[in-house]
Amino acid sequence: MRLVIARCxxxxxxxxxxxxxxxxxxxxxxxDGSVLVHSDGGSYKPLNWMSPPCRLTEEPGLWTVTGKSxxxxxxxxxxxxxxxxxxxxxxxxxxxxxxxxxxxELLAVQLGRLGDGWRLxxxxxxxxxxxxxxxxxxxxxxxxAVEIKRRGEIDGVEQLxxxxxxxxxxxxxxxxxxxxxxxxxxxxxxxxxxxxxxxxVTLNYDAMRGVEPENTxx
Amino acid sequence: MRLVIARCxxxxxxxxxxxxxxxxxxxxxxxDGSVLVHSDGGSYKPLNWMSPPCRLTEEPGLWTVTGKSxxxxxxxxxxxxxxxxxxxxxxxxxxxxxxxxxxxELLAVQLGRLGDGWRLxxxxxxxxxxxxxxxxxxxxxxxxAVEIKRRGEIDGVEQLxxxxxxxxxxxxxxxxxxxxxxxxxxxxxxxxxxxxxxxxVTLNYDAMRGVEPENTxx
DNA sequence: TTGTTGATTTCGCAA
DNA sequence: TTGCGAAGTCAACAA
Numbered sequence: 001m002r003l004v005i006a007r008c009x010x011x012x013x014x015x016x017x018x019x020x021x022x023x024x025x026x027x028x029x030x031x032d033g034s035v036l037v038h039s040d041g042g043s044y045k046p047l048n049w050m051s052p053p054c055r056l057t058e059e060p061g062l063w064t065v066t067g068k069s070x071x072x073x074x075x076x077x078x079x080x081x082x083x084x085x086x087x088x089x090x091x092x093x094x095x096x097x098x099x100x101x102x103x104x105e106l107l108a109v110q111l112g113r114l115g116d117g118w119r120l121x122x123x124x125x126x127x128x129x130x131x132x133x134x135x136x137x138x139x140x141x142x143x144x145a146v147e148i149k150r151r152g153e154i155d156g157v158e159q160l161x162x163x164x165x166x167x168x169x170x171x172x173x174x175x176x177x178x179x180x181x182x183x184x185x186x187x188x189x190x191x192x193x194x195x196x197x198x199x200x201v202t203l204n205y206d207a208m209r210g211v212e213p214e215n216t217x218x
Numbered sequence: 219m220r221l222v223i224a225r226c227x228x229x230x231x232x233x234x235x236x237x238x239x240x241x242x243x244x245x246x247x248x249x250d251g252s253v254l255v256h257s258d259g260g261s262y263k264p265l266n267w268m269s270p271p272c273r274l275t276e277e278p279g280l281w282t283v284t285g286k287s288x289x290x291x292x293x294x295x296x297x298x299x300x301x302x303x304x305x306x307x308x309x310x311x312x313x314x315x316x317x318x319x320x321x322x323e324l325l326a327v328q329l330g331r332l333g334d335g336w337r338l339x340x341x342x343x344x345x346x347x348x349x350x351x352x353x354x355x356x357x358x359x360x361x362x363a364v365e366i367k368r369r370g371e372i373d374g375v376e377q378l379x380x381x382x383x384x385x386x387x388x389x390x391x392x393x394x395x396x397x398x399x400x401x402x403x404x405x406x407x408x409x410x411x412x413x414x415x416x417x418x419v420t421l422n423y424d425a426m427r428g429v430e431p432e433n434t435x436x
Numbered sequence: 437t438t439g440t441t442g443a444t445t446t447c448g449c450a451a
Numbered sequence: 452t453t454g455c456g457a458a459g460t461c462a463a464c465a466a
Contacts, residue, residue: 001244001258003221005304015368015444016316024306026219028244031258039309040219040249043269043461047312049262049444071444086223086299091257092239094265099234100457101449129406130455131450150233150457154440158376159456188439233459261446269461289459318442348440349465368442371455377441404454 001088002029007079010037010048014071020047022078027063029056031088035065035073048073104133104148106208107181113208114146114179114201115139132163143167143176152182152200157193164198219306220247225297228255228266232289238265240296245281247274249306253283253291266291316423322351322366324426325399331426332364332397332419333357350381361385361394370400370418375411382416 004027010020020037025047028036032052039047050065050073057064063075104123111118117139125135125145134146145167147160160178167176178198180189183205190200222245228238238255243265246254250270257265268283268291275282281293322341329336335357343353343363352364363385365378378396385394396416398407401423408418 001256003244005306012444016314018315018444019313021310021313023309024304025309026221026246026304026306028256030260034259034261036262038219038246040306041252041309042248043252044254044264044267045445045461046262047309051261051444051446052259067444081304082302084300086242086244088223088242088244088258091241091243091259091265095237096459097235099459155373155376186439230459236459263446263460267459269459285459314444316444373441406455 001031002083002085003027004029004083005081006077006083007081008037009076009078011074011076012048012071013074014067014069018048022076024081027075033065035063035075037075100148100150103150103183103203103205103208106205107146107148107203108134110208111136113203114144114181118144127163127166129162129166130159132167138177143173144179145176146179146181148203149180149182150184152180152185152189154186154189154192156180156182157189157196157198160193160198161196219249220301220303221245222247222301223299224295224301225299226255227294227296229292229294230266230289231292232285232287236266240294242299245293251283253281253293255291255293318366318368321368321401321421321423321426324423325364325366325421326352328426329354331421332362332399336362345381345384347380347384348377350385356395361391362397363394364397364399366421367398367400368402370398370403370407372404372407372410374398374400375407375414375416378411378416379414 007024009022012018026038033054033056034052035050036046037048050067054065054067061077065073108120108123115138119137121135123134124131132145133148136144138144145163147156149156160180164176164178168174179201180193180198181201181203183203185200193200225242227240230236244256251272251274252270253268254264255266268285272283272285279295283291326338326341333356337355339353341352342349350363351366354362356362363381365374367374378398382394382396386392397419398411398416399419399421401421403418411418
């Protein structure tokens with residue numbers, strides 16, 4: 001990894017064109033050739049960048065970074081304050097917990113949260129327009145398609161609606177009920193779901209994980 | 219901006235929990251207090267980070283970064299290779315060109331690309347569920363709602379469908395046709411749109427901008 | 437403040 | 452490889 005502090009202007013031409021006026025910035029060149037242009041604020045997103053695979057051509061006062069589809073990032077260096085390199089080696093990578101896939105795993109073995117006597121038919125139940133998260137039978141044997149989201153928004157309700165429309169054409173399954181399950185359900189999504197006869201269920205991740213939350217923030 | 223090269227392990231607890239095993243990494247502390255943990259690869263996205271507003275508490279060998287909602291990023295420093303600071307000042311910011319808003323501006327004055335004799339009623343035509351990008355009348359005087367995307371996906375078709383459903387309840391407008399216009403339209407989006415009687419139009423940005431492309435890459 | 441939409445989204449999984 | 456959905460998405464803009 002190479003770290004350069006320099007006064008520079010930057011031009012990008014790719015899907016869009018973008019220009020950065022002259023200022024002091026941090027330039028990062030990673031081992032895979034990718035380049036990041038960071039200012040001292042904003043978020044984790046650079047002001048400008050080039051994703052790998054790409055190639056950096058260096059001339060005095062001018063860097064040209066070319067991506068494989070022809071996008072180019074042109075960095076004009078007015079004044080280089082520092083230029084250092086360090087070998088970081090390969091990173092062992094990130095371990096995540098608490099995303100949608102995990103919610104689905106937990107709910108699949110805790111169907112009692114949806115109702116008594118529910119049985120799982122299968123996870124990722126395939127349809128021509130994509131897989132239904134959980135396909136179940138409720139206590140009376142009626143088919144239920146369950147869509148699981150971390151945050152429940154209108155798009156998720158639309159998605160479940162498309163599944164239900166399709167599934168209800170199958171005489172072996174019909175009638176198929178719908179359940180929209182999420183850690184948090186936006187009011188507009190709840191309204192739309194209710195209008196369409198879809199039941200909304202709020203999931204408590206900590207309770208499902210069997211862990212007592214140590215504070216009330218999450 | 220502060221740049222630290224250090225062997226460290228990182229733990230994040232917030233919407234999810236994540237863990238980074240011990241490795242040599244770049245830590246960036248920006249002027250607003252935000253912290254970025256970068257490895258020597260991946261994309262512009264850090265392995266882990268904390269967005270502002272947040273507060274960094276420093277103890278020997280331990281950084282604790284706390285966000286305003288209570289998320290915490292804990293960085294355990296095993297070995298600090300370098301630790302430098304530099305004042306970059308405020309960045310003048312980015313100028314962009316070629317995003318969706320620009321496509322809309324261009325299409326609004328080039329309605330001939332949709333058909334002969336088309337007239338623009340208005341851009342950002344208001345409805346209770348959000349603005350329609352372009353409301354037009356075709357050569358025969360029929361109302362047409364146009365949804366413009368850079369990349370056309372299923373969500374965009376759903377969005378246009380909701381608009382059309384609403385607009386067709388207005389006897390002064392009905393019947394309202396739909397046009398889904400994008401630089402690139404995904405097959406599933408095209409299929410869904412066609413099923414619903416919505417016409418798909420692929421937009422050529424370079425041609426609309428009136429610029430002859432110098433190569434065929436964009 | 438809240439909600440909605442776009443993004444050079446990036447990332448990961450599965451067909 | 453490609454397509455599609457999720458993201459600690461972030462960020463801009465309107466209500």
